[in-house]
Structures are given as structure tokens and as C-alpha cells.
Amino acid sequence: MRPGIALRLLLALLAIAAIAVPALIVIFAPPVRPYRHIVMPPQRIVPQAELPPVEPLKYQDLPPDDARSFNATIPYSTAPNPAARPFALDGTDEDKARAIDCMAAAVLYEAGDDTLGQRSVAQVIINRTRHPAFPKTICGVVFQGSERSTGCQFTFTCDGALVRHRWSDVAWKRARETAILALTGSVFKPVGYSTHYHTDWVVPYWSSSLDKVTKVRTHLFFRWTGWWGTPPAFGRRVLSSEPVIAKLAALSDAHRMGAALEEAAAATIEGAALAGTLPPPIATDTNSFLITLDAKMPPESFATLASATCGERPYCKVMAWNSKAKTPAALPLQSNQVAAMSFSYLRDRAKGYDKALWNCAEYRRPDLNQCMKLQVFVPVVRPTETFRLENLPGARVLPPPLSTTLKPATDGLTGVRRRSEFSASPIKPAPQPTTIPATRP
Numbered sequence: 459m460r461p462g463i464a465l466r467l468l469l470a471l472l473a474i475a476a477i478a479v480p481a482l483i484v485i486f487a488p489p490v491r492p493y494r495h496i497v498m499p500p501q502r503i504v505p506q507a508e509l510p511p512v513e514p515l516k517y518q519d520l521p522p523d524d525a526r527s528f529n530a531t532i533p534y535s536t537a538p539n540p541a542a543r544p545f546a547l548d549g550t551d552e553d554k555a556r557a558i559d560c561m562a563a564a565v566l567y568e569a570g571d572d573t574l575g576q577r578s579v580a581q582v583i584i585n586r587t588r589h590p591a592f593p594k595t596i597c598g599v600v601f602q603g604s605e606r607s608t609g610c611q612f613t614f615t616c617d618g619a620l621v622r623h624r625w626s627d628v629a630w631k632r633a634r635e636t637a638i639l640a641l642t643g644s645v646f647k648p649v650g651y652s653t654h655y656h657t658d659w660v661v662p663y664w665s666s667s668l669d670k671v672t673k674v675r676t677h678l679f680f681r682w683t684g685w686w687g688t689p690p691a692f693g694r695r696v697l698s699s700e701p702v703i704a705k706l707a708a709l710s711d712a713h714r715m716g717a718a719l720e721e722a723a724a725a726t727i728e729g730a731a732l733a734g735t736l737p738p739p740i741a742t743d744t745n746s747f748l749i750t751l752d753a754k755m756p757p758e759s760f761a762t763l764a765s766a767t768c769g770e771r772p773y774c775k776v777m778a779w780n781s782k783a784k785t786p787a788a789l790p791l792q793s794n795q796v797a798a799m800s801f802s803y804l805r806d807r808a809k810g811y812d813k814a815l816w817n818c819a820e821y822r823r824p825d826l827n828q829c830m831k832l833q834v835f836v837p838v839v840r841p842t843e844t845f846r847l848e849n850l851p852g853a854r855v856l857p858p859p860l861s862t863t864l865k866p867a868t869d870g871l872t873g874v875r876r877r878s879e880f881s882a883s884p885i886k887p888a889p890q891p892t893t894i895p896a897t898r899p
Contacts (some may be wrong), residue, residue, distance in 0.1 A: 501667045503684035510591050510686050512602075513664050514609045522659035529658050529678060535669040540689060541647035545584045545640065547596075549698030554641075555712035556700040560597035561637035562630065563706055567614035569677070571629040573636060578674040580640035581649050587696050589653060591686070593825045594697040596641070601703055602825070620705055630709065648672050651692055652679040699822035702758060736767050740788060747776045750785045751800055757821040761814040764803035776803040780820065802830065 504510040520528065547554055561580055569575030586592040586599045593599050603609035603616070610616035625633075640646070649655075655677045656662050668680035669687060681687035706713040737749040747767055751760065760778065768774035778801040779785040786795050800817045818829035 501683060504682065504686055506685045510682050512591055512611070514603065515611060515613065516663050518661040518663065520661055525659050525661045528661055529665070532666060532670050535671060535681075537669065539648075539650040539671055541645055542581060542585055542651055542692070543689075544643040544645055545588075546643060547641040547698075548696075549700065552712060552715075553698050553700040556702065556710070557596040557641060558634060558637045559706055559710035559712055560600045560700070560703060561641060562633040563620070563709060564600045564612055564614075565636055566625055566629060566633035567619055567623075568612060569675075571625070571632065572675065573632070575675045575677065576633060576636040577640065577644075577646040578649050578677060578679065579655070580636060581646040582652055582655055582679070584640060585649075585651050585653050585692060588692040588694060589686075590691070590694050592653075594694070595700050597700045597703055598823075598825055601705070604705070615705070620708070624708075648674060649679045650681065651687060651689060652681045653687075654680040697822050701823070702756070743789065745771055745774050746789060747774075748786055748789075749776065749778045750782045751778050751780050753780070757801075757816060757823075760801045760816065761803065764801070764814060765805075768803070768805055771805070772807040774803075774805045776801075778802070799830070 518525070518528075547557055549557070561583060564583055565576035565579045568579045583596060583599055587594065587596055593602055600612055601615050602611045604612075606616065614620060650671055652671050654662075654664065654668055656665065657676050658673070658678055659676070665678075665680065667683075669683050671679045671681055673679070682691075685691060703710075703713050708714075737747050740746050740748055747764075749763075749767070755763070764776040764778075767776055777791070777799055779798060780800040784795070784798045786792075791799075800820055801815070803814045805812050814828070815830045816823050816828055818826070819832075823829055
């Protein structure tokens with residue numbers, strides 16, 4: 459082959475390779491992952507006069523590795539991190555058993571069968587119970603928002619984990635031991651007064667708006683900025699009346715017994731509805747009910763009773779009292795009757811309103827939003843017909859009565875002259891003004 463032909467073939471092969479190789483690289487190259495822009499809310503210090511909001515648990519759409527990288531860019535707070543005060547659980551044996559099992563379920567399903575991680579989660583639950591932004595009971599804190607699939611604070615309470623996975627009896631026993639220690643004075647100091655946490659492979663929307671405190675295992679812990687993250691904000695009184703959590707019936711005897719009572723009450727209500735023996739409406743308003751509560755019915759069943767009583771009415775009001783003597787017979791209610799009310803329910807489907815409220819002085823609730831506003835009855839004092847000084851407290855000596863008759867002056871009183879002694883002087887007329895003629899210029 460002549461050198462000219464060989465050179466031309468070589469150049470042709472190089473040209474083909476120059477085109478084919480980049481084309482193959484483009485065709486078979488791994489896909490480029492698009493950049494995800496993370497939008498985080500700015501950090502805001504909530505003033506002491508304003509209660510900080512409790513945000514639903516929502517995450518940024520990030521792969522685990524990107525989430526870890528982003529979390530690493532958030533610096534730890536340099537402010538002091540004091541340890542929380544010891545916590546002492548109060549209440550009846552049933553209340554304590556329910557609180558322990560709520561805490562045990564939370565630490566086990568959130569941190570797994572790991573004592574160190576469980577202690578950190580338990581401390582956050584106790585901190586929340588003491589903080590006015592959260593419910594006042596252990597079970598109320600753990601299951602806050604669990605009735606909504608996206609509104610729960612602890613994911614295991616609303617994502618079906620309690621049904622999908624069952625821990626061993628040994629793991630459950632260890633979790634209960636951790637819960638008992640936390641509820642009887644044991645303090646996990648590293649997390650301080652943290653009220654939030656998340657694993658390092660996710661990024662919640664609120665993570666950049668709080669103070670990052672510490673890391674335990676794979677969990678990052680946070681507290682509120684400003685005054686709401688300091689010890690004085692955690693000084694409120696905790697309620698001892700723990701609610702029954704039906705979702706824990708499979709794990710907890712304490713909640714199973716309470717759930718059984720609720721089921722029995724619900725069956726009774728359903729039977730009354732079928733038999734047509736539910737309370738009737740008042741005569742003047744078919745959408746209003748004034749009822750007396752059964753003392754044996756658990757407070758958790760009041761809302762079920764009210765809903766069944768309303769039936770299919772789009773608008774309905776149920777007002778209930780704990781005794782027949784307190785229950786009025788007609789509307790409108792007097793102020794003392796409103797103050798004595800034990801439970802109320804209002805449904806207005808046109809406005810999307812459906813609300814049950816309890817008198818929390820009689821029935822303690824895990825969530826203060828379920829409590830009625832305090833009604834103060836001030837009796838009206840009727841005015842008396844006459845006012846007497848002797849009716850005043852401490853009035854013993856009465857003043858002598860005053861006479862309205864004036865006595866004439868005595869003759870022997872010097873310096874007093876009678877009217878007749880004055881000489882009548884004629885009244886002189888007022889002088890007339892003199893008119894001066896104007897002078898012409």
C-alpha cells in the first residue's frame with residue numbers, strides 16, 4: 459500500500475473515532491442528578507409574649523447523603539446547655555401505668571432497642587410536657603397530632619408502625635425500664651432542654667430555625683431560640699390524668715383496659731341509637747340538645763355520644779351536665795348554667811366546623827385546646843329600698859336626728875338685729891350716660 463493511501467485511512471479512522479467516542483460517552487454516561495435547591499425558613503426568635511408554634515413534621519425532598527451534607531453545615535449553638543430538672547411522675551396507679559407505656563412505646567419505636575438513644579428521646583418528651591407549647595401529659599405529647607397522617611409529632615404514631623412491626627417482649631421490657639427511670643427523676647444531661655430532634659439523614663423544614671444543641675447516635679437535637687429555649691420556659695405544672703390511647707391496646711394492659719371501657723361505651727351508644735333512645739332535642743329548637751351525662755361513661759366517649767345524638771344534622775349543638783339537677787330544661791341558658799356545663803359539642807358542616815370541648819376542671823384532657831373557656835358567674839346584687847347607716851358593719855352609735863325647723867333667735871342674744879330694725883333706704887336710679895357729640899375733623 460502506498461504511503462499516501464495509508465495516511466488517508468489513518469486520518470479517516472481518527473475522524474470516525476473523534477465523532478464516535480464522544481457520542482458513546484454521551485449515550486452511556488450515568489444520568490446527572492439535578493441540583494435540589496433547599497429552601498429553609500429564616501431563624502426567628504419568638505418573643506416571650508408569643509407562644510412558639512408547633513410545626514407539623516415535614517421533610518425536604520433530599521437523598522440521605524445530601525441530607526447529611528446539609529445537616530453538617532448547620533453549626534451547633536454556643537449558648538449554655540444546662541441539664542433539665544428531674545421529673546417526678548404523679549397521679550393514680552392507672553395514670554402512671556399509661557404514662558410509662560406511652561413513654562416506652564415512644565423511645566422504642568423512635569430510637570430502637572438502644573438505651574442511650576432511648577434516654578435522649580425520653581428527655582425530649584419530658585421537656586415538651588413541661589413546655590406550654592405542648593400538651594400537659596406524657597401520652598398527650600407522644601400522640602399529639604396522631605389522628606392526622608401528616609400532622610403527628612412522632613412518626614410512629616401515624617405511619618402504621620405500631621401495626622406493621624412488633625418488638626420482642628425483652629425489648630419492650632427494656633424500654634419500660636428506661637421510661638420508668640426517666641419518669642422517676644433520671645435526667646439525660648447531654649440534650650439539655652431540647653424539644654425537637656431528627657435523624658441525620660433527613661432535613662425537616664424547621665431544623666434551621668432552631669438552635670442545634672447536640673448529637674446522640676444518629677439523632678440531632680434542637681431547642682427553641684430565645685427565651686422559649688431557656689429553663690424558665692419549662693416551669694408549668696404537668697397534669698397527672700393520662701388519656702387512654704387505643705393504638706397501644708395491643709402493647710399495654712393499662713391502655714387495653716381503658717380501650718375496653720371506651721368500646722363498651724361506644725356499643726351502648728350505638729345500641730341506644732338503634733333503639734331510638736338517644737336524648738331528644740329541645741321543643742323550641744330541633745338542632746339543640748340539653749342532656750345529662752352518665753356518671754359511668756368515660757369522658758373520652760362524650761364526643762361519640764354527641765355525634766350519635768346529632769345524627770345526620772348538618773348543624774347541631776349538644777350541651778351536657780354531670781347531674782340532672784344542673785341540666786336546664788330550655789334555652790337560653792343563664793350564666794350560672796353555662797359555668798356549670800360539663801361538655802359541649804358544636805357541628806356546622808357549612809363552615810367545616812366540628813368541635814367537642816370538655817370542662818377541664820371536671821375532666822382533665824391531654825390537650826388544652828379541648829378545654830372550655832373558664833366561665834365566671836357573678837351574682838347580681840339587688841339594690842335595697844332604703845339605705846341605713848345602722849346596717850353598715852361596725853355601726854353601733856347612731857347620730858342624733860336632725861331637725862329641719864329653725865328656732866327663732868332669742869331676745870338676749872347680742873349682735874343679732876331683726877329685719878324690722880333696718881331702715882328702708884330708697885333705691886336710687888342708675889345714672890344715665892352723657893352723650894358727647896362727635897367732633898368733625
